[in-house]
Amino acid sequence: MIWELELIIYVFLALSAVVALEVTDMLVAVVMMTIFSFLMALLFIAMGAIDVGFTEAVIGAGVTGILFVVVVFRTSRKSND
Amino acid sequence: MNKPFQTPIVLLGARLLSPYIMVFGWYVIFHGHYSPGGGFQGGALLAASILLMRVAGGRTVAELQIKEFATTPLAVIGVMIYFATGLVAVAMGGYFLDYGMLPIPGMEPDWLRYTGILIIEVGIGLAVMAILVMIYDNMVRGEDYG
Numbered sequence: 001m002i003w004e005l006e007l008i009i010y011v012f013l014a015l016s017a018v019v020a021l022e023v024t025d026m027l028v029a030v031v032m033m034t035i036f037s038f039l040m041a042l043l044f045i046a047m048g049a050i051d052v053g054f055t056e057a058v059i060g061a062g063v064t065g066i067l068f069v070v071v072v073f074r075t076s077r078k079s080n081d
Numbered sequence: 082m083n084k085p086f087q088t089p090i091v092l093l094g095a096r097l098l099s100p101y102i103m104v105f106g107w108y109v110i111f112h113g114h115y116s117p118g119g120g121f122q123g124g125a126l127l128a129a130s131i132l133l134m135r136v137a138g139g140r141t142v143a144e145l146q147i148k149e150f151a152t153t154p155l156a157v158i159g160v161m162i163y164f165a166t167g168l169v170a171v172a173m174g175g176y177f178l179d180y181g182m183l184p185i186p187g188m189e190p191d192w193l194r195y196t197g198i199l200i201i202e203v204g205i206g207l208a209v210m211a212i213l214v215m216i217y218d219n220m221v222r223g224e225d226y227g
Contacts, residue, residue: 050117058122062129063213066136070220 001046009046013039026072034065095137102130110206114198120205127206128213135217143218152215159208166200 013036020032037060044053106126113119135143143149167178175182180197181190188196 051119051122054117054122055125058125058129063125063132066129066132067217067220069136070217074220074223 006043006046009039009042013043026077027069030065030068030072033068034061037061037064092137092142095133099130099134102133103127106130106206110202111199113202114195120202121209123202124206124209125213127210131210131214132217135214147214149218149222152211152218155211156208156215159204159206159211162204162207163201166197166204170197 016032016036016039020029020036023029023032037056041053041057041061044050044056103126106123106129108123109118109126110120110123113123131147134146147155166183169184170179170182171177173182173184178197178201180194183193183197185193185196
């Protein structure tokens with residue numbers, strides 16, 4: 001793969017991970033984790049592991065995001081910071 | 082899920098997108114022995130299309146598509162397909178999941194192995210789809226389950 005494109009994907013990967021850890025809104029954190037998972041799938045495919053990238057894109061970016069959204073809506077937040 | 086507002090746009094988009102995801106899931110299952118993918122990935126794609134409709138439409142749409150009590154029997158049927166294929170091969174004198182020993186008449190050995198892998202992957206896909214939908218249903222229903 002073109003190394004400049006891979007570098008851009010790595011930078012966005014680190015950015016999305018930091019945002020998902022630091023943000024206070026849980027829904028934003030879930031969306032950031034989905035973006036992290038999708039970029040990770042792109043990197044897996046670029047490294048040649050097509051099967052792993054496929055599984056990561058389906059499970060990490062699809063089903064896990066939906067399950068985390070359900071968890072966010074089912075729970076409540078006690079502290080207001 | 083109880084939603085604070087209802088919009089028809091989200092439901093329309095989900096209705097547009099969901100059948101194509103499901104067709105692609107079946108494609109991944111049926112081409113599992115030539116190309117990347119297989120039973121688990123295809124089953125997860127089928128579950129993703131069903132979960133998309135459930136998130137967008139709520140419980141009334143979920144009752145129309147796959148009812149909540151139907152997920153456990155579907156998962157059991159998938160696991161039964163897997164183990165029945167393996168144990169039939171054992172009963173015919175081979176090893177567990179030895180596809181060449183399956184008793185399907187009039188078939189070359191290489192096509193017999195293709196067919197055995199296809200049967201196994203349909204079972205795995207059915208089980209994965211049903212269990213992912215079941216996890217979602219139980220999480221939405223919450224503590225008052227059972």
